[in-house]
Amino acid sequence: xxxxxxxxxxRHERTDDxxxxxxxxxxxxxxxxxxxxxxxxxxxxxxDPEHGLTEDVLASTDVLLWWGHEAHDEVTDEVVDRVQxxxxxxxxxxxxxxxxYSKVFKRLMGTSCSLQYxxxxxxxxxxxxxxxxxxxxxxxxxxxxxxxxxxxxxxxVPEPDRQVFVSWFEGGEVFRSGCCYRRGNGRIFYFxxxxxxxxxxxxEDVRRVLRNAVDWAAPxxxxxxxxxxxx
Amino acid sequence: xxxxxxxxxxRHERTDDxxxxxxxxxxxxxxxxxxxxxxxxxxxxxxDPEHGLTEDVLASTDVLLWWGHEAHDEVTDEVVDRVQxxxxxxxxxxxxxxxxYSKVFKRLMGTSCSLQYxxxxxxxxxxxxxxxxxxxxxxxxxxxxxxxxxxxxxxxVPEPDRQVFVSWFEGGEVFRSGCCYRRGNGRIFYFxxxxxxxxxxxxEDVRRVLRNAVDWAAPxxxxxxxxxxxx
Amino acid sequence: xxxxxxxxxxRHERTDDxxxxxxxxxxxxxxxxxxxxxxxxxxxxxxDPEHGLTEDVLASTDVLLWWGHEAHDEVTDEVVDRVQxxxxxxxxxxxxxxxxYSKVFKRLMGTSCSLQYxxxxxxxxxxxxxxxxxxxxxxxxxxxxxxxxxxxxxxxVPEPDRQVFVSWFEGGEVFRSGCCYRRGNGRIFYFxxxxxxxxxxxxEDVRRVLRNAVDWAAPxxxxxxxxxxxx
Amino acid sequence: xxxxxxxxxxRHERTDDxxxxxxxxxxxxxxxxxxxxxxxxxxxxxxDPEHGLTEDVLASTDVLLWWGHEAHDEVTDEVVDRVQxxxxxxxxxxxxxxxxYSKVFKRLMGTSCSLQYxxxxxxxxxxxxxxxxxxxxxxxxxxxxxxxxxxxxxxxVPEPDRQVFVSWFEGGEVFRSGCCYRRGNGRIFYFxxxxxxxxxxxxEDVRRVLRNAVDWAAPxxxxxxxxxxxx
Numbered sequence: 001x002x003x004x005x006x007x008x009x010x011r012h013e014r015t016d017d018x019x020x021x022x023x024x025x026x027x028x029x030x031x032x033x034x035x036x037x038x039x040x041x042x043x044x045x046x047x048d049p050e051h052g053l054t055e056d057v058l059a060s061t062d063v064l065l066w067w068g069h070e071a072h073d074e075v076t077d078e079v080v081d082r083v084q085x086x087x088x089x090x091x092x093x094x095x096x097x098x099x100x101y102s103k104v105f106k107r108l109m110g111t112s113c114s115l116q117y118x119x120x121x122x123x124x125x126x127x128x129x130x131x132x133x134x135x136x137x138x139x140x141x142x143x144x145x146x147x148x149x150x151x152x153x154x155x156x157v158p159e160p161d162r163q164v165f166v167s168w169f170e171g172g173e174v175f176r177s178g179c180c181y182r183r184g185n186g187r188i189f190y191f192x193x194x195x196x197x198x199x200x201x202x203x204e205d206v207r208r209v210l211r212n213a214v215d216w217a218a219p220x221x222x223x224x225x226x227x228x229x230x231x
Numbered sequence: 232x233x234x235x236x237x238x239x240x241x242r243h244e245r246t247d248d249x250x251x252x253x254x255x256x257x258x259x260x261x262x263x264x265x266x267x268x269x270x271x272x273x274x275x276x277x278x279d280p281e282h283g284l285t286e287d288v289l290a291s292t293d294v295l296l297w298w299g300h301e302a303h304d305e306v307t308d309e310v311v312d313r314v315q316x317x318x319x320x321x322x323x324x325x326x327x328x329x330x331x332y333s334k335v336f337k338r339l340m341g342t343s344c345s346l347q348y349x350x351x352x353x354x355x356x357x358x359x360x361x362x363x364x365x366x367x368x369x370x371x372x373x374x375x376x377x378x379x380x381x382x383x384x385x386x387x388v389p390e391p392d393r394q395v396f397v398s399w400f401e402g403g404e405v406f407r408s409g410c411c412y413r414r415g416n417g418r419i420f421y422f423x424x425x426x427x428x429x430x431x432x433x434x435e436d437v438r439r440v441l442r443n444a445v446d447w448a449a450p451x452x453x454x455x456x457x458x459x460x461x462x
Numbered sequence: 463x464x465x466x467x468x469x470x471x472x473r474h475e476r477t478d479d480x481x482x483x484x485x486x487x488x489x490x491x492x493x494x495x496x497x498x499x500x501x502x503x504x505x506x507x508x509x510d511p512e513h514g515l516t517e518d519v520l521a522s523t524d525v526l527l528w529w530g531h532e533a534h535d536e537v538t539d540e541v542v543d544r545v546q547x548x549x550x551x552x553x554x555x556x557x558x559x560x561x562x563y564s565k566v567f568k569r570l571m572g573t574s575c576s577l578q579y580x581x582x583x584x585x586x587x588x589x590x591x592x593x594x595x596x597x598x599x600x601x602x603x604x605x606x607x608x609x610x611x612x613x614x615x616x617x618x619v620p621e622p623d624r625q626v627f628v629s630w631f632e633g634g635e636v637f638r639s640g641c642c643y644r645r646g647n648g649r650i651f652y653f654x655x656x657x658x659x660x661x662x663x664x665x666e667d668v669r670r671v672l673r674n675a676v677d678w679a680a681p682x683x684x685x686x687x688x689x690x691x692x693x
Numbered sequence: 694x695x696x697x698x699x700x701x702x703x704r705h706e707r708t709d710d711x712x713x714x715x716x717x718x719x720x721x722x723x724x725x726x727x728x729x730x731x732x733x734x735x736x737x738x739x740x741d742p743e744h745g746l747t748e749d750v751l752a753s754t755d756v757l758l759w760w761g762h763e764a765h766d767e768v769t770d771e772v773v774d775r776v777q778x779x780x781x782x783x784x785x786x787x788x789x790x791x792x793x794y795s796k797v798f799k800r801l802m803g804t805s806c807s808l809q810y811x812x813x814x815x816x817x818x819x820x821x822x823x824x825x826x827x828x829x830x831x832x833x834x835x836x837x838x839x840x841x842x843x844x845x846x847x848x849x850v851p852e853p854d855r856q857v858f859v860s861w862f863e864g865g866e867v868f869r870s871g872c873c874y875r876r877g878n879g880r881i882f883y884f885x886x887x888x889x890x891x892x893x894x895x896x897e898d899v900r901r902v903l904r905n906a907v908d909w910a911a912p913x914x915x916x917x918x919x920x921x922x923x924x
Contacts, residue, residue: 156781161852186594453825453826589846
């Protein structure tokens with residue numbers, strides 16, 4: 001069974017009544033609920049010691065999910081180093097919504113990860129542009145979300161290895177909303193949907209994508225990664 | 232000066248009054264008008280001998296533009312072979328709009344090149360998703376076309392080497408509308424805009440893209456392409 | 463269990479004593495032997511009716527292996543069309559050694575698939591350049607083959623989606639010897655090793671790669687591939 | 694004329710007689726000599742104030758070359774931030790030889806950039822695997838360097854956008870020795886050849902590659918990179 005750790009900043013939910021109304025136990029618990037039937041799930045949050053991401057926790061994690069928004073800068077560089085190293089060794093990583101601006105994503109991409117946005121409750125339609133990708137298993141031709149925050153291009157990331165979704169927004173924008181990368185042995189998936197006041201993670205299609213993406217991102221056995229001086 | 236050959240099926244314009252009203256001299260002449268200030272331009276059409284694409288014409292062409300729609304099957308395999316061979320040697324190729332279904336594009340892609348479509352005069356907005364690409368030089372953040380035929384995903388092509396544009400359509404769809412490929416030494420650009428009854432090729436931004444794409448697709452000097460038995 | 467069909471030209475083995483000495487039952491039987499412990503394996507050959515690749519056989523095949531050399535041209539275009547269509551629908555395809563020049567590979571790549579070669583019994587070392595790829599599972603840092611035919615660059619194929627192996631040859635050449643592609647929903651792997659008179663397919667590492675590649679290339683469930691007119 | 698800044702650590706040359714014998718004025722001056730006929734060339738070194746890479750210098754640089762080896766850690770994070778930002782805006786960047794371990798390359802790649810090595814004066818042959826790439830203009834099928842330090846796979850970098858060279862080494866290894874990337878609007882080229890005691894930068898083919906790569910990496914005009922809140 002794939003060992004999943006869900007990391008959540010867990011600040012909005014404790015300070016903002018509107019957020020608490022949608023995610024009373026924290027976004028991490030809603031994400032856990034989507035995954036725990038067929039994955040071994042743990043959670044960790046910013047205010048835990050070492051943000052809950054000790055060497056031991058990461059060493060026993062196959063796939064890490066990351067949700068953060070207002071406190072990206074409070075994540076220590078030591079933990080960012082640790083996450084990066086584990087990804088290069090093979091740990092999968094899913095970055096959700098505003099995690100595009102997290103230190104771990106920027107570290108692994110090498111770019112600013114900037115984008116355009118508008119918070120206006122618009123309809124989003126995520127089109128499957130790669131219907132043969134395992135992250136799209138069991139979906140229809142698109143996922144429709146009635147009320148979302150808009151994210152628009154340009155999105156300052158390296159060209160994805162594989163583009164799974166492209167979003168259409170009611171207000172006139174598009175966004176590359178499902179992007180696959182490999183860094184070292186690790187598989188990385190950026191998935192746009194999710195917001196603290198829209199109940200996006202209750203959507204069945206979104207939950208299906210999360211399960212698919214975790215399974216896709218799980219490490220493979222691999223061959224040796226041996227570096228340094230050679231005889 | 233880059234030597235350009237513009238190939239047009241040139242059938243709609245001679246049989247359909249609505250098309251003739253928009254492109255009285257043929258789509259190829261409007262395309263030529265967009266390019267001839269700073270390129271050496273020739274044209275060729277389906278009903279010319281060898282479709283106007285003799286060995287000599289192709290040998291002296293740096294970049295070939297292709298517009299076809301209702302008569303893809305009338306293009307002979309011999310001419311398709313010839314175009315493919317020249318692309319592999321380094322000739323650039325621009326496929327416009329319904330040329331997604333041309334024999335030459337399908338030959339070079341290896342896929343069905345199918346898509347979804349709706350002819351309803353909708354607004355299209357082409358977002359620049361790769362603002363550092365030379366094909367986007369001098370554009371704004373997007374190109375707006377007030378009335379177009381919709382093309383929607385999935386688009387059955389290999390993952391592009393580089394995605395320059397993604398289109399938003401009023402009716403709710405998205406499309407990868409500017410796709411770069413390399414096959415052999417040749418540069419290939421598929422560009423969605425263009426239709427026989429909407430005057431898309433009069434649009435200044437579209438014309439700018441055509442000029443940029445021709446310059447991007449022009450052959451480089453290169454290194455030897457030597458194949459076969461080796462001592 | 464993944465349903466595998468192994469296609470072999472099966473001519474050398476019946477006309478050349480040196481080949482028959484190495485592969486007395488045909489290359490397809492040696493390949494079958496490498497796979498049949500954990501896959502459902504069938505074989506098909508050029509001289510079977512419809513080359514053994516009827517609609518029914520292909521419809522029930524998850525992954526097709528292809529070995530051909532001296533009779534590429536005898537494969538009918540009808541069967542090539544059929545294989546291409548099934549790959550676009552999701553069937554996996556492994557092209558082995560001289561199958562780089564097969565009609566099916568050239569059809570799916572859109573290029574000449576040419577290369578340089580020298581038949582001199584040289585040592586080849588295939589380096590794993592992507593140790594996180596499932597096709598490399600369980601290998602060491604490289605695979606060494608004491609006697610092989612050399613294949614050298616340039617190799618006229620589209621840039622691979624993922625490069626798993628790069629070969630070193632004793633005589634001074636290199637070759638991209640393990641190349642991954644996606645076309646439509648289908649996964650394609652070109653794997654260089656294999657020859658009619660060197661017993662390459664007896665090598666345990668090579669057999670491991672074949673098993674890994676079959677599992678990697680097996681179809682996923684996917685999302686709809688719906689094309690055509692849309693309301 | 695493309696404005697080039699050549700950055701060199703410039704330490705070996707001042708402390709090691711063997712290096713000084715090969716590069717008496719510093720590696721940067723030999724590189725400058727290769728480029729200055731048709732480029733506007735400046736140089737900068739580690740021990741200059743702000744390492745010679747002030748805001749003004751970078752703002753007026755089209756393409757930056759980087760050579761470092763024993764003092765990567767002495768480069769301040771402030772200068773690394775500044776270089777990264779300029780690359781995302783469009784400045785080209787060439788990383789030479791041991792610069793694979795520079796802070797700027799690791800920052801932009803997001804990986805460890807580790808590799809295997811052996812310092813044994815072996816012959817290297819760099820094969821052109823992409824003969825249609827402008828960086829290969831005017832070369833033969835390969836570049837031969839009689840005495841080099843070996844670099845071997847695995848090379849822990851993201852899959853290159855485009856692979857131009859693959860190296861063969863006498864001792865049995867291979868290496869992806871010419872790798873193209875885009876990050877933001879900037880073009881990045883990693884080029885393996887170069888060493889402090891072998892006179893690699895005197896080689897005419899290597900100098901040709903440097904000139905080609907500078908021209909390839911020069912910024913394009915581009916479209917707007919506008920981020921943030923949108924109406």
